[in-house]
Amino acid sequence: MRIKVDLKSDEIPRYWYNVLADLPFQLDPPLDPSTKKPISPEALGPIFPMPLIEQEMSDQREIAIPEEILKEYAVFRPTPLYRANYLEEYLQTPAKIYYKYEGVSPTGSHKTNTAIAQAYYNKISGTERLVTETGAGQWGSALSYSGAKFGLQTNVFMVKVSYEQKPMRKYLMRLYDGDVVPSPSDKTNFGRSLLKKGGDMPGSLGIAISEAIEKALSDPRTKYSLGSVLNHVLLHQTVIGLEIKKQLELLNEKPDVIIGCHGGGSNFGGTILPFVPDKFSGENIRFIACEPTACPTLTKGEYRYDNGDTAGLTPLLKMYTLGKEFIPPKIHAGGLRYHGAAPIISRLVKEGIVEAIALDQSETFEAAKLFSKIEGIVPAPESSYAIAGAIREAKMAKENSEEKVIVFTLSGHGLFDLSAYV
Numbered sequence: 413m414r415i416k417v418d419l420k421s422d423e424i425p426r427y428w429y430n431v432l433a434d435l436p437f438q439l440d441p442p443l444d445p446s447t448k449k450p451i452s453p454e455a456l457g458p459i460f461p462m463p464l465i466e467q468e469m470s471d472q473r474e475i476a477i478p479e480e481i482l483k484e485y486a487v488f489r490p491t492p493l494y495r496a497n498y499l500e501e502y503l504q505t506p507a508k509i510y511y512k513y514e515g516v517s518p519t520g521s522h523k524t525n526t527a528i529a530q531a532y533y534n535k536i537s538g539t540e541r542l543v544t545e546t547g548a549g550q551w552g553s554a555l556s557y558s559g560a561k562f563g564l565q566t567n568v569f570m571v572k573v574s575y576e577q578k579p580m581r582k583y584l585m586r587l588y589d590g591d592v593v594p595s596p597s598d599k600t601n602f603g604r605s606l607l608k609k610g611g612d613m614p615g616s617l618g619i620a621i622s623e624a625i626e627k628a629l630s631d632p633r634t635k636y637s638l639g640s641v642l643n644h645v646l647l648h649q650t651v652i653g654l655e656i657k658k659q660l661e662l663l664n665e666k667p668d669v670i671i672g673c674h675g676g677g678s679n680f681g682g683t684i685l686p687f688v689p690d691k692f693s694g695e696n697i698r699f700i701a702c703e704p705t706a707c708p709t710l711t712k713g714e715y716r717y718d719n720g721d722t723a724g725l726t727p728l729l730k731m732y733t734l735g736k737e738f739i740p741p742k743i744h745a746g747g748l749r750y751h752g753a754a755p756i757i758s759r760l761v762k763e764g765i766v767e768a769i770a771l772d773q774s775e776t777f778e779a780a781k782l783f784s785k786i787e788g789i790v791p792a793p794e795s796s797y798a799i800a801g802a803i804r805e806a807k808m809a810k811e812n813s814e815e816k817v818i819v820f821t822l823s824g825h826g827l828f829d830l831s832a833y834v
Contacts, residue, residue: 414787415495417659424489425654426477428647431685431756433473434692437763439755440730443717451727459628459636461537464530467644475647477529484528484561488517489651493659498786500806507809508665509802512656512683512821513789519584521792521824522679523554523639526648530637531558540633541565545595545620547675548574548747548794549581550824551639556590569595569603569623571749572615573742580828595620602626602723616739617676617750622723629725640676641720641729641754649682652821657686660819667697668816669805672823673797674701674710674768675747677754679823684766685756691765699766701757702801704776707740709733709753710761710768720752731758743773744793744832769801776800780826781833792824793832 432439441450453465460468467475477485496509514522534542542564546552552568559566568590575582575594585592595615596603600623606613621638628636638645660667670687672680684699691697703710713732720726722736731752738751753761760766780796782803783789791799798820805818826832 414497417493417662419490419655419658421486421490423658424482424485425651426482427474428477429650429654429686430470430473430475430647431688432471432643434689436692437759439759442727442729445719445724445726445728448728459625461534461539461635463533463537464644467647468642478532481529481532485651488524490655491516493656496787499783502786503803503806503810505806505810506813506815507806508817509806510817510819512652512819514652514821514823515789515825519550519553519557520827521550521554522649522652522682522821523551524557525651525682526639526645526678527551527554527558528561529648531555531562531564534635534637535562535564539564539635541567541631542637543567543624543627543634544637544639545569545617545624546639547571547617547749548792549578549585549828550747550792552590552592553581553584553588555637555639556585556588559590560588566590567627568592569597569620571595571617571620572613577744577831578828584828595623597623599623600626614739614742616722618720618722618736618738621721622725625721625725640678640750641752643756645678646681646685646754646756649678650685652682653684653686656683656819665817666695667819669698669700669818671700671702671798671801671805671818671820673748673794674703674753674757675794676750676752677757679821681754681757683821688765700801701761701766701768702797703768703770704743704748704797705770705772706743707734707749708770709751711770713753715758715762718752729755731755732761744829747794748797771797771800777833779803789822790826790830791822792826793829795823798822
């Protein structure tokens with residue numbers, strides 16, 4: 413029988429955890445792209461509302477979650493932690509495998525955790541319209557849903573290859589009154605400049621971000637929302653790891669390995685960051701970020717300052733990057749096709765606190781198909797990278813006769829991605 417660990421609704425975390433308070437080093441500051449000097453909060457004002465700017469720069473360990481956000485979280489949080497008994501039996505591994513399932517959210521992924529928070533803070537700051545990018549569509553869906561909840565209009569620039577591959581996601585965004593267009597588009601100067609070049613232009617998250625920011629800068633009533641990378645986004649996602657901690661405590665378990673897929677870093681960061689102080693205090697925990705070989709940011713990128721978007725509109729961030737003009741192949745895991753990585757995760761990789769591995773799409777889809785048949789949940793293509801990483805670890809445990817505890821986050825379901833499995 414599969415073990416499911418639930419928390420009570422009153423056990424939703426009341427605070428987000430800010431790892432910056434506990435790091436033994438300071439992150440390199442974001443730089444103004446024009447002056448190359450540390451950017452001021454005021455310079456970010458045209459893009460983000462002030463409460464999110466304050467969270468981005470905060471070193472406060474715990475940041476209270478407003479009641480209005482907790483009410484929305486209570487629709488789907490706490491999310492369940494499952495033990496993958498059937499997968500363990502199939503692999504004949506002595507390891508215990510647990511997975512945190514974020515696919516129970518209204519839009520089917522972890523992205524709703526920060527979308528709700530960002531929509532709320534924009535609403536109380538007087539914003540009328542949100543504009544954003546999306547890769548595979550999970551983030552665009554989550555922000556459209558959250559915008560509808562708080563009475564905000566939402567415009568989404570969806571990477572063209574995913575717009576064509578994943579029609580169900582754009583239908584979901586439109587159900588929530590989100591306006592979604594393929595990127596590059598004819599809606600912005602930057603998009604039009606790329607379309608004029610002709611040829612096959614699959615798009616990228618960097619291009620879509622540029623288009624979204626251009627729109628935000630053109631209207632003072634509009635703000636930009638980002639679904640990954642930045643400190644405040646990872647902060648909101650720590651509800652995942654905080655809940656995992658409580659659930660493992662109920663089982664009297666301690667994790668040996670914690671795994672997540674990695675694109676920009678929000679799901680991975682949300683999973684591991686609450687456990688980072690435990691590692692600093694001497695606990696033997698490994699953190700493994702699983703990314704695609706087609707977009708190997710952490711494993712083959714350079715650790716340096718770079719823009720988060722292709723046009724160079726964003727602040728310069730110190731991160732692992734493949735270069736802002738990198739156009740990744742048309743893999744199905746559209747949410748992992750990003751040239752950069754969260755500064756927090758990048759620094760943890762640089763310091764040797766986080767391991768990074770790159771996996772081929774063929775291996776991850778085999779893992780996803782196996783998981784679907786054995787555990788009964790069809791994973792999002794992005795999540796399949798975490799599954800493949802967990803299977804690798806479980807096989808190693810078998811080879812070494814190790815009874816270790818493996819935990820990974822299943823960041824979303826793949827019911828809108830079934831064409832990828834054909």
